[in-house]
Amino acid sequence: MRRIMAVLLILAVLLSAVPAFSQDMVELRIRWYDDGNEGEVLRDLLDRFEADNPDISVEIDTVPYRAILENLPLDLAAGEGPDMARVTDLGGLAEYYLDMTPYLSDADYWEENFGPFLNWKRLPGDDSSIPGFMTQLTITGPFINRTLFEQAGVDVPSDMSDSVTWDEWAAASVEVAEALEIPYPMAMDRSGHRFAGPAISSGAMYFDDMGHPTVMDEGFRDMAERFVNWHLDGTMHPEMWPLSEGYAGANEEFANAELVFYMSGSWQVGQFSEQIGDAFDWQTVPNPCGPGGCTGMPGGAALVGIASTEHPQEVARVMEYLAQQEVLGEFAARTLFIPAHAGLSASGVDFDTDLQLAKDSLGVFVGQVGTLEQIAFDLQAYGFNRAVFDATRDRLTQAMVGELTIDEAIDRIQDDVDTALAEQG
Amino acid sequence: MSASPPQVIQPKPATRLLGFVDPLTRPALLLLVSAVDRVLTPIQRRVGIDKMGYFFVLPNLLIFGIFVLFPMLLNFYYAMTGGTKLFPQDRPFVGLDNFATLFDCENFTQPNSCQEDLFWRGIFNTIIYVIFQVSGIVFFSLITALVLNRRIIARGFFRSVFFYPVLLSPVVVALIWKWVLQYEGVLNGIIEILGGESKRWLLDPNWAMFWVVFVSVWALMGFYTLILLAGLQSIPPELYEASSIDGANGWQDFRFVTMPLLMPTMFVVLVLSLIRAVQMFDQIFVLTGGGPGTRTQLMVQYIYTTGFSNQIQLFGLSAAASMVLGVSLLILTLLQLRLGNQSSLA
Numbered sequence: 001m002r003r004i005m006a007v008l009l010i011l012a013v014l015l016s017a018v019p020a021f022s023q024d025m026v027e028l029r030i031r032w033y034d035d036g037n038e039g040e041v042l043r044d045l046l047d048r049f050e051a052d053n054p055d056i057s058v059e060i061d062t063v064p065y066r067a068i069l070e071n072l073p074l075d076l077a078a079g080e081g082p083d084m085a086r087v088t089d090l091g092g093l094a095e096y097y098l099d100m101t102p103y104l105s106d107a108d109y110w111e112e113n114f115g116p117f118l119n120w121k122r123l124p125g126d127d128s129s130i131p132g133f134m135t136q137l138t139i140t141g142p143f144i145n146r147t148l149f150e151q152a153g154v155d156v157p158s159d160m161s162d163s164v165t166w167d168e169w170a171a172a173s174v175e176v177a178e179a180l181e182i183p184y185p186m187a188m189d190r191s192g193h194r195f196a197g198p199a200i201s202s203g204a205m206y207f208d209d210m211g212h213p214t215v216m217d218e219g220f221r222d223m224a225e226r227f228v229n230w231h232l233d234g235t236m237h238p239e240m241w242p243l244s245e246g247y248a249g250a251n252e253e254f255a256n257a258e259l260v261f262y263m264s265g266s267w268q269v270g271q272f273s274e275q276i277g278d279a280f281d282w283q284t285v286p287n288p289c290g291p292g293g294c295t296g297m298p299g300g301a302a303l304v305g306i307a308s309t310e311h312p313q314e315v316a317r318v319m320e321y322l323a324q325q326e327v328l329g330e331f332a333a334r335t336l337f338i339p340a341h342a343g344l345s346a347s348g349v350d351f352d353t354d355l356q357l358a359k360d361s362l363g364v365f366v367g368q369v370g371t372l373e374q375i376a377f378d379l380q381a382y383g384f385n386r387a388v389f390d391a392t393r394d395r396l397t398q399a400m401v402g403e404l405t406i407d408e409a410i411d412r413i414q415d416d417v418d419t420a421l422a423e424q425g
Numbered sequence: 426m427s428a429s430p431p432q433v434i435q436p437k438p439a440t441r442l443l444g445f446v447d448p449l450t451r452p453a454l455l456l457l458v459s460a461v462d463r464v465l466t467p468i469q470r471r472v473g474i475d476k477m478g479y480f481f482v483l484p485n486l487l488i489f490g491i492f493v494l495f496p497m498l499l500n501f502y503y504a505m506t507g508g509t510k511l512f513p514q515d516r517p518f519v520g521l522d523n524f525a526t527l528f529d530c531e532n533f534t535q536p537n538s539c540q541e542d543l544f545w546r547g548i549f550n551t552i553i554y555v556i557f558q559v560s561g562i563v564f565f566s567l568i569t570a571l572v573l574n575r576r577i578i579a580r581g582f583f584r585s586v587f588f589y590p591v592l593l594s595p596v597v598v599a600l601i602w603k604w605v606l607q608y609e610g611v612l613n614g615i616i617e618i619l620g621g622e623s624k625r626w627l628l629d630p631n632w633a634m635f636w637v638v639f640v641s642v643w644a645l646m647g648f649y650t651l652i653l654l655a656g657l658q659s660i661p662p663e664l665y666e667a668s669s670i671d672g673a674n675g676w677q678d679f680r681f682v683t684m685p686l687l688m689p690t691m692f693v694v695l696v697l698s699l700i701r702a703v704q705m706f707d708q709i710f711v712l713t714g715g716g717p718g719t720r721t722q723l724m725v726q727y728i729y730t731t732g733f734s735n736q737i738q739l740f741g742l743s744a745a746a747s748m749v750l751g752v753s754l755l756i757l758t759l760l761q762l763r764l765g766n767q768s769s770l771a
Contacts, residue, residue: 070733077511092736183608239608243627245714245726246734386736401630401718403546408537415540420737424509 026314027057030303031072031085033065036270038135038335042322045331049321056314066246076306083309084318086135088301090120091383097121097131098305103316104130110323113342120381121302132304133323136337139365139372140197140265140296141287142169143272147280148260152179156285163289166198166226170235173261186230187237187250188263192389195396196379197297198263199223201290206379206388213388213421215413219292224396224406231400241397251275254282265299266365270336273358284361287368295373298380300340338366384421391416497751503744509737516741523745544746546719547727554638554723555702561642562649562698563691569646570653571683584654588647598644599711603627606636627713630720637709637721644708645701649694656690657683692765696758703754724750 032039039062046058061082063071068087075081076096087093101107110130111118121131149156154176157164173185188194200206203219230236237259240248251268253259255275269284276282287296303322305315321327325343332339333352339345351359379385391413399409446454469477499513504523506516531538536545573584590598605611606626613623627633664682673681706725709715715722724746732743 073738074511074733089736239625239628242717243713244716245710245730248714384736390735397716398718401716401720403718403720404537412542420735420739423507423739424737 025055025057026311027059028083028309028311028314028318029059029061031068031082032060032062033068033086034062035267036274036335038270038331038337041331041334045322045327046318049318053317053321056317058318069246076308079308081306081308083311083315084132084303084305086301086303088299089386090300090302091122091381092386093304094121094123094126094131094383096307097129098307098309098312098315099129099131100305100312100316100319101128101130103313104320106320113325114323114340115342117300117302117340121304124383132302132319133328134300134302134340136267136300136332136335137340137369138266138299138301138338139368140194140263140299141365141368142285143254143262143264143268143361144173144283144285145254145257145260145280146283148176148180148182148257150281152176154179158285162286163294164286165290166201166223166288169261169288170230174235176260182258182260184237184250184253184259185235186261186263187240187253187259188227189250189265190241190244190246190248190393190397192392193297193299193385194263194265195223195227195392196389197287197295197376198227198290200295200297200373200375200379201288201292202226203290203292204375206375207382213382213384213417215388215392215410215417219290221406221410223290224399224410228396228399228406228409241393242401265296266338266362269358269361269365272361273336273353273355278355278357282357282361284364286364287371292375293373294371295376296368296371297376298369298372336362338362384424387417387420388413391420500744500747503740504748506741508741509739511740519741523741524749526742527745527749541742543719543722543727543730544724547722547724547746550634550719550721551703551723553634554705554721555699557634557638558641558702558705559695559698561638562646562702563694565642566646566649566653566694567691569650570657571679573650573654574657584651587650590644591647593644595644595708596711598640599708602636602640602643603712628717630717633713633717633721637713640712641702641705641708645698649698652694652697653687653690656687660686689765692761696761696765699757699761700754703750703757 030042032042039060043060046060050057068085069089072081072085072087073089073093076093081096104110107130110133114130114133117134117137118130119127120134122129144156146156149172152175154172157168157172161168170186176182177185188198196204196206199220202223203217204215204223205217205219206213206215208214227236231238231241237250237253240250249264250259250262251264251271254262255272257280266284272282287294303319305312305319309315322331323341325341325347328339328341329344329347329349331337332344332349336351336353336358339349351362353359379388382388395404395409395412395416398404398412399406404412465477465480468480472480502513503516505518505520506513507519507522508516510516527541527544529540530545533539533545536542536549539545569587573580573587577583593601603610607613608623608625612626617623624632626636660683664686665678668678668682704725705723706729709721709723710726713721715726728743728746728750731739731746
């Protein structure tokens, strides 16, 4: 009997506490994924925010990246989304974002500092909403293992020329791999976004005169053929594209010095600093060149408010705190992410690392911003770019294993994109 | 002899029925039983005792209706709609267009000539996978069950060993075998030690399908072995004694005693393994991702990719493909059951 009384007493106390909690505290949830340590840094920053704002509690729900791509859109469509989310499909989910403009104390600050990137998160025709801010700007580009070049006695092509072609990098990487019996001369993330930079450099236009996405041009075909052939002759990691579904990376191979040249992007710098440190000399080199330029792809992730939130005012308060120059500067410094903030770009970020290799890599990526082609920006800003990227990835993979010829693969990419866009309406 | 009067079974009071229950929880249970009794007695009076069975299966039927039947009907409706909106009321009705898209082929044996080439690749891969996987499961499970049914040393240990992979999650199974089969994996290590040459096992389309089938047979056969073992143990030993007196040898025992009596169990194994094989997804998804290319991509992966993985999610097409899969499975199962019945009658 005493035990029952004790249980009832505890229940009564808990129940009486619930209304008090719900009246005084607003709980917000962020759907988040991690590339490196950014979740940890965000938690630290939010702890400070919560200390100053006891009426708001922010929970970070960290999920795998795939869940952001596949589950979050369904949750948003069902009206079951979180209050905020970190997304990379910036334009594709724009219909679900919260326009924070009425809740912000200084909307001009956002326009001034995040202006060029706000369009990436807006629906076509919208030029004024403020849905969130970029947690980082990313640039795609290659990493090389410089130590392997030195051990093989092969000159690093970018030491001798400012405009090294893809073929020159491929030849040099193969030479290094053969000299040292390294299993993989080159690898590229299994992603149509990663492929887009080299394709644009080869002359791909990605849009026709009407602004409709197209891959039916010589530039795209040229890089597609080269890329497929590199998989067939062993220049590229032969298993990564054919034996994966969705995104795949070669971080492990690069960190284990089994890979000479790795086409990935700036978000890897933090990871490589942790995984590799100074175990060997890894380095970012400028994007290889072709007739279309020497471009990579811009990109990045954004933290956005979700329109279905019941607490837009509180969401805006959290966002305003995180988007402050000093807070975002600390976030960038500690995560080794390139900030997409005009003020920080002007003042520069003192990245929080003693590793010169990491600082140099970030320097090269920041320097690449000026070499990005306009097509690359347009493609990144296009809301349904993932339809193009995913079809590119999957159909080129089929060409690599002989299920399709290059021309059939390109036709299929175009069909897939057209069909998907027709359904989208 | 005088016939004894028929025995009348008196219902036992709830207090007696609960005699075995812990005295502390008995009051709560009594309360529950009397509450149930209060609800059920008027119902029984109204509908009669014969129809009370329906009432008892009602909860199960409700669960079936909500979680199986309703989603099936909803899926059927989705298959008749287009667009990319999530809620049914926002989706335009397109009739059989999605099915027309799936079956739009110049030559059904050439996936490249079909509008939805990946759907047809999925169908062909599924057929190949099902044929080899189900045959492998039935064959190896039967052999293993026959061996484990004999008096061998450490029989209990071997039974556990064969059953152990069943306890593993399909993802874990796939990861283990990925480590074994990758280029710098265990298998190539052994081959190199033996003086052979390493091979990219999962990159070769034929080997990839072989390994996908092999891994799934390895992972699942313990379960079916157990079913067959139970079937073998239910065969009366007297029959073997009789056949031995008749001079039958081991093969004749197997052919004329074991197989006929094991056939009903074999059909259970066949039906269960076939359904599971057609539904296979997770293990292959982790092991090969459906690759190389789409060489091990089965129908379920096509349904998943079309409906969920792509940026523009085509729920209608995905639902239509899942209906084709469901109907194929239903036909196959009915066919098997019919064959099973014929075989038992014979």
